[in-house]
Amino acid sequence: MAHLRIEDKLCIGCAKCVKVCPFGALKMVDKIARVNERCTDCGACVDECPVDAIVLDRPETTGGVDLDAYRGVWVAVETHDDGVAHVSLELLGEGRLLADELDVPLSALLLGDDVSGLTDELIAHGADVVHLGRHPLLKRYNTDGYVKAAAAVIEKYKPEIVLFGATNNGRDWAGALATRLGTGLTADCTGLAIDTENRRLQQTRPAFGGNIMATIITPNHRPQMATVRPKVFPVRSAPGHEGRVIEEKVELAESDLLAVLREFIPAKAGFNIAEARIIVSGGRGVGKPENFQKIFDLAEALGGAVGASRAAVDAGWMPYPHQVGQTGRTVRPRLYVACGISGAIQHLAGMKTSEYIVAINKDRNAPIFEYAHFGIVGDLHEVVPELTRMLK
Numbered sequence: 001m002a003h004l005r006i007e008d009k010l011c012i013g014c015a016k017c018v019k020v021c022p023f024g025a026l027k028m029v030d031k032i033a034r035v036n037e038r039c040t041d042c043g044a045c046v047d048e049c050p051v052d053a054i055v056l057d058r059p060e061t062t063g064g065v066d067l068d069a070y071r072g073v074w075v076a077v078e079t080h081d082d083g084v085a086h087v088s089l090e091l092l093g094e095g096r097l098l099a100d101e102l103d104v105p106l107s108a109l110l111l112g113d114d115v116s117g118l119t120d121e122l123i124a125h126g127a128d129v130v131h132l133g134r135h136p137l138l139k140r141y142n143t144d145g146y147v148k149a150a151a152a153v154i155e156k157y158k159p160e161i162v163l164f165g166a167t168n169n170g171r172d173w174a175g176a177l178a179t180r181l182g183t184g185l186t187a188d189c190t191g192l193a194i195d196t197e198n199r200r201l202q203q204t205r206p207a208f209g210g211n212i213m214a215t216i217i218t219p220n221h222r223p224q225m226a227t228v229r230p231k232v233f234p235v236r237s238a239p240g241h242e243g244r245v246i247e248e249k250v251e252l253a254e255s256d257l258l259a260v261l262r263e264f265i266p267a268k269a270g271f272n273i274a275e276a277r278i279i280v281s282g283g284r285g286v287g288k289p290e291n292f293q294k295i296f297d298l299a300e301a302l303g304g305a306v307g308a309s310r311a312a313v314d315a316g317w318m319p320y321p322h323q324v325g326q327t328g329r330t331v332r333p334r335l336y337v338a339c340g341i342s343g344a345i346q347h348l349a350g351m352k353t354s355e356y357i358v359a360i361n362k363d364r365n366a367p368i369f370e371y372a373h374f375g376i377v378g379d380l381h382e383v384v385p386e387l388t389r390m391l392k
């Protein structure tokens, strides 16, 4: 419903508003402007009116949320068997920058069972405060336990921003928690910034199938919550940084959980390309699914994981979790070997920050060579097995 009003007594019938409206939502009727259902409340006409006859009533939608009561930037930490997830350290680095810009402390929310040994690492990556919630039912991630425990601490301290890794668990946790807290969530962000005028978090992410980048804000609710893909931000350690740990009481019973995890079977190593230090990727140039064995052999010889372009995934040669790029995974390995991949912008978006890029392509003009530190012009069916042989 439009919130635009025309003050009939002020309207002089100049029709300037009609000309400026991008939606054809204004018409002159008996020399007075009239608004119809096409109005989107964009406000373009308001500034154009020379006699202030157009009024846009902004509805009060904060639902009574006192935005000023919320202060501080938090990172919701994810843990694995071997410690803090890499993405949480990346988020602490970015969270530090946001907190400094807002002039507030950076806090880490650390939930788990036997996790007190991880607090030093969080402080050494920029956290001023670690809120530590320990409970046997938080040993492994589970939606109900983590949402209940996190909601209690967040409602107590009221941070203005909470960041999560856009991992399987982070996405689940953030989504359920945002619903519980009655606030918004921007998923899969690739960029974050602060609008210092109003302390709003500007959350940028691909939209409409990756064709545009949208910047999303949460103007009326708090906290502002976002998930961020792994490897989007670098890890920034803060040696010598000092922080404190606050032990939070966690009240949780098995009856709070819809499902109780009895056994955990870890995934096979080498599958998770987001965490791999070496990735060998194949594209359309690989030619057919059987040829991917050559890519696997080289990856094995290098001790790395196997990635793929979207062309290879769409062709059914590799499953989607291996896809690198804008609509796949963002990776930042030490070494990225691109075999038979042209270097389309959407592929580059997911790997161009790799430390070393090696490209193997038979077309010397392929765009990938502009980003590669080392290039081999040749047929991958000859070059890749030869490289594998030499490495072995």
Ligand SMILES: Cc1cc2nc3c(=O)[nH]c(=O)nc-3n(C[C@H](O)[C@H](O)[C@H](O)COP(=O)(O)OP(=O)(O)OC[C@H]3O[C@@H](n4cnc5c(N)ncnc54)[C@H](O)[C@@H]3O)c2cc1C
Residues within 6 Å of the ligand: 209, 210, 211, 282, 283, 284, 285, 286, 308, 309, 310, 311, 312, 323, 324, 325, 326, 327, 328, 329, 339, 340, 341, 342, 343, 344, 345, 346, 347, 350, 360, 361, 362, 363, 366, 378, 379, 380, 381
């Ligand atoms: C909204 C959107 C999102 C997208 N998201 C992604 C994404 O996440 N990831 C992604 O990868 N793409 C994505 N794409 C697709 C992207 O635009 C490209 O189409 C895709 O990356 C091309 O894959 P490719 O390089 O394997 O294939 P091609 O572009 O066809 O390139 C194949 C290359 O192999 C080389 N070649 C062929 N035979 C040999 C050989 N025997 N030896 C050596 N080299 C050889 C060729 O010279 C060529 O350079 C997206 C597109 C859109 C529109």
